[in-house]
Amino acid sequence: MSRLIEAVSYAARKHVHQRRKGANAEPYVNHVIDVAERVSRSPLADEDVVIAALLHDVVEDTDGTAADIALMFGDRVAGLVLEVTDDKSLPKARRKEVQEQTAGLKSDGAKRIKLADKASNLTALAESPPVYWEPSRSAAYVAWAERVVAGCRGIDPVLEAGFDTAAVRAKAALGL
């Protein structure tokens, strides 16, 4: 089995009980496939980065571990996943601050995953906003995503353009 298919299958099993917050409540795995598809559009992204994109929320949101990922997909993929994994021992607001402060320090591969992840989230916000989010919360999310992405710029024109398109769409959908 190809590593890519193995990664899709592993992500689908790990996220099996999760749904997205949006009104459509899509299966969570749709999100990680979307992020990986976006990353794969960059001519600068290699297979390890696409696989790490498929697995980018496994350690943060499931019982999967970096050690499991290293065994299955190698140390580089596990390292990329850890670079984009929030420290869950911190309160949510602090985790969001840390993302802003550390985005610029990440490897180029991790920056590509972050660019695609934020683009995916803003597209979801435009197409299927969480029903219980006030407009001000959505607006704050867009502004925060833009601040995180500011630290990821300068390395990947394709993924930056993809993020910018998603941000324009999200703002239009939210009337910002």
Ligand code: ZN
């Ligand atoms: Zn994500």
